Amino acid sequence: MKDRLAELTASKTQTEEEVAAAVDCGDGFMDGYFRRVEEVRGLIDKISHQVEEVRKMHSMILSAPNPTDGTKDQLSALTSNIKGNANVVRAKLKCELCCHVSTCLQHTVLSRKFVEVMTQYNETQVSFRERSKGRIQRQLEITGRVTTNEELEDMLESGNPSIFTSDIISDSQITRQALSEIESRHQDIMRLESSIRELHAMFMDMAMLVETQGDMVNNIENNVSNAAEYICRAKEETKKAVRYQKKSRRKYIILAFVLLILLAVIALIVGLSVGLTKRPV
Known part of the structure; x- marks a missing residue:
């Protein structure tokens, strides 16, 4: 002892x-x-x-x-x-x-x-x-x-x-x-x-x-949680932006195609008009 x-x-x-x-x-x-x-x-x-x-x-x-x-x-x-x-x-x-x-x-x-x-x-x-x-x-x-x-x-x-x-x-x-x-x-x-x-x-x-x-610890957890939520929102916004960008690109292509068709029609009309004016009497 x-x-x-x-x-x-x-x-x-x-x-x-x-x-x-x-x-x-x-x-x-x-x-x-x-x-x-x-x-x-x-x-x-x-x-x-x-x-x-x-x-x-x-x-x-x-x-x-x-x-x-x-x-x-x-x-x-x-x-x-x-x-x-x-x-x-x-x-x-x-x-x-x-x-x-x-x-x-x-x-x-x-x-x-x-x-x-x-x-x-x-x-x-x-x-x-x-x-x-x-x-x-x-x-x-x-x-x-x-x-x-x-x-x-x-x-x-x-x-x-x-x-x-x-x-x-x-x-x-x-x-x-x-x-x-x-x-x-x-x-x-x-x-x-x-x-x-x-x-x-x-x-x-x-x-x-x-x-x-x-x-x-609660502040850290809140900050981490807020950061995670922000990242999730950012991902969603990025996906939306990509979708909007794809839609915009598709719209531009369609618009360009329509313009080409319109120019072709105009050129055809002009060509026909010129041809008719030069036909002999």
């Missing part, structure tokens, strides 16, 4: 250092663009796997009456690691949008994937909070203290579990264990609240980013 904790801590330090480098947009975009795309996709996949680890650790903590400090420290390190990776991804995505609007379609795909993974992470955090709150409520019932959901929320918001436990007499082993778990679960929820607030701020930021990208 110590080795795993050291690995997570080291990874956290690395991701924090990468945040500073992530905002360097630089030149030579096309040469390194696909490499950066793969880097971001790899980080998002890594976060997805870490979220699954968090979900498993939540189950472990909830199944144990008094989870060990080592387990909680490992969860805390994993949570910090996810936060660091998420900050790197967000910085890279914002950088790409600012520097290269022409790649917004690929950028939008990555952004939506990132939001999807972080949404799963947020759902995992909220689920753990609700299940921990349920454990607190059951332990309070064991001590003889029945609370409503609203009262329990008030206790959590106040950050002071003694609101409900100060008047409980711990005269038995069961009661003492229940009070100990209540305090432990309450601390877990307090740590979780900070993470949920940070996620909310990140969601708001990414939501604005995705919305902006959506407008860009």
